[in-house]
Amino acid sequence: MAVSFAEIRAERDGVFTENCPTRIVLDHVMSKWGVLVLMALTDGTARWGQLRRTVDGISEKMLASTLRTLEADGLVERTAYPEVPPRVEYALTARGDELMARMMPLMEWIAHNASEIVAR
Numbered sequence: 001m002a003v004s005f006a007e008i009r010a011e012r013d014g015v016f017t018e019n020c021p022t023r024i025v026l027d028h029v030m031s032k033w034g035v036l037v038l039m040a041l042t043d044g045t046a047r048w049g050q051l052r053r054t055v056d057g058i059s060e061k062m063l064a065s066t067l068r069t070l071e072a073d074g075l076v077e078r079t080a081y082p083e084v085p086p087r088v089e090y091a092l093t094a095r096g097d098e099l100m101a102r103m104m105p106l107m108e109w110i111a112h113n114a115s116e117i118v119a120r
Helices: 005-011 021-030 032-041 048-054 060-072 094-119
Strands: 076-081 087-092
Touching: 021 032, 032 048, 032 060, 032 076, 032 087, 032 094, 048 060, 048 087, 060 076, 087 094
Parallel strands: none
Antiparallel strands: 076 087
């Protein structure tokens, strides 16, 4: 059984409170686009265009912003190759892999239950 909210809070004083860094991480990771970009990268390294096609509906501006945020958080790494034309690839870091190993069961549950939940 998973730990409870109370148990997590008991381990770390002030965790998940208003000014706690956990709120920032939650905002970045659990945003609609953050989750979808991270999920797309669980399939492996991807280039910009591939991510844009995989994350259906994301604008170029939002993809760029999301990737910058996830890279700054240490969840995604960007590798630029000095070629003509330029080639840039994105991949999960070890921390990103660890996060997604924990988050994919939730995403699977959502995929299986979303239609029924929304139909209510």
